[in-house]
Amino acid sequence: MDQLLAGLRAAGEPTRLRLLTLCARAELTVTELTQILRQSQPRVSRHLKLLVEAGLLSRFREGQWAFYRIANGSDGPQLNRAIVDLVPENDPMYLRDLERLEEIKEARAEAAAAYFRENAPRWDEIRSMYVPEAEVEACVRDLIADGEVADLLDIGTGTGRILEVMASQIRSGVGIDLSHEMLAVARVNLGKPGLEHCQVRHGDMYELPFGDASQDAVIFHQVLHYAEEPEAAITEAARVLRPDGSLIVIDFAPHKQRVLIEEHAHHRLGLADEELAAWCENADLKSSLAQELKGDPLTVNIWLASRESSNLTSSNSERASTVAAN
Template identity: 35%
Template sequence: MIDLLKALADPCRLRLVGALLRAELTVQELTQILGMGQSRISRHLKILTEAGVLSVKRQGTWSYYRAGEGNAFFCAIRPQFELELERLPERNDDLAAVALALEARRRRSLEFFDQHAAQWDVLSRTLLPVPPYLDRLLGRIPAVETVLEIGVGTGALLPELCLHAAKVIGVDHSPAMLEEARQRITSGGNQGAELRLGEMTHLPIADGGAGCVIANMVLHHAADPMTVLGEIQRVLQPGGALVMADLARHEREWAREQLADQWLGFEEEELKGWIAAAGFGAVEIERIAAGAGQEPVLLVKAVKE
């Protein structure tokens, strides 16, 4: 308790915790949000991490900080602590700066996919190979009336999804990607597929409008994965299924630039915890082993509680 109170007894550290209760952020992003030098930010982060207030996740050369659970006393007082943070004079500006940092991530991703839409299928397949998994992913889709695929990309899965549901909706934030998907479904005669422009964090579909949501190699491109999972939970009907495939944790740092990856894959327990926190139950994760030169894949199925 004494260590915690000492760690929190600084206005800058209070602001840091307040920002990191909203999103996982890097040191570089935090320097911009608080308008302070990197050495000062790093010193404060070290104090908060040692006190168990924050945890750090290292991905390649980047370190992501977030509010942790390493201090039981902090966990106990956290609800009231978050309420008191709203009284900080810099609070509104800090929250606006966090939003700008996440928007910058989203904008970089959008620009990349608009630029590389026509070459995306070849680019992703050759630069970061994965073992075959699509049959197992499709096998997890339950019999429902409406399937929603987020991050539909060039629409490679749409023909198969149209065999599983009477109505298929594909959402992507890149107009260029949607045009590639539109050409694919038009040439294939898949009249049951409907394409919509939208963000993963603000899906263009009503509450409970889908019986199943598919996220195929999408979450590692998300600026804020927890927000995406919460939005998926919103659009699923009660008992609806989340079916997802994504990369297991890897160390290919170049994927950030060459494939616009926000995250270098995910740890199984981390992903399971996020999904459960978003309001899902019966979370199942299967790891598909990698062959030579490939990266393992995590297949997920969960049910909205």
């Protein structure tokens, strides 16, 4: 009761209700919220602090910025979302706030597009060496049945593409990446309608900002070839997997394209099946090669790993062999 009253008191003020409504739609910084509300930064910060203290918003740091978003409680109805749902959609103040939020999103999208314009030619060069990405993505989607994965972690999320691809099949998705530029791009991509349950965070694959056994599935999509210590990254991923969780690794098979090391910062020339199996085994996981997508000159492999004792092991390996057969 006390918590409910504290939450209602915190939301029961015009500026705070607007802040709550905005942060339910996007992760926003104080500066961005100040631009939307047209109120002073100290005032906005004071209201945000109260909303965080009441458990209605959560705050997280990313580089020099602090972002605010609607807090996710445990299972069950949530006061903050219930309040946001009650805000009349035709309220003029609400509509004006949404208009300004769109302006903020457009500015972010323009910054992300500028970063992409600079880097896209380099990525296109690599893409031209293997099968179309849509083919890879379809295989990844096939590996996870609808409803099987509640919480998905995408390590080295880049543009957030894997979260977008998997969004309709999961309850919640989080992508982590070391690069703030990539996170900015991912945040724009995940700002589209229908992707509210997918978010990104700054984080390092060697020290994941998640508790033990907190994820149903963990994906490394084209990330481990950058890793100096892939085994350590897999061990860390295994730590956050639930006992019946699945690890999915998508990467190049061993190849001879030294240009990828010399000009694209790759750390290794693909991953061999045996080395991946050994890393997984040391992390108490059993891996199998689910799919081999042969391209010229690069072949993309998809591995699936889970604990040997896991219930999902049998259903996943059945699915893996079906995908492989197809």
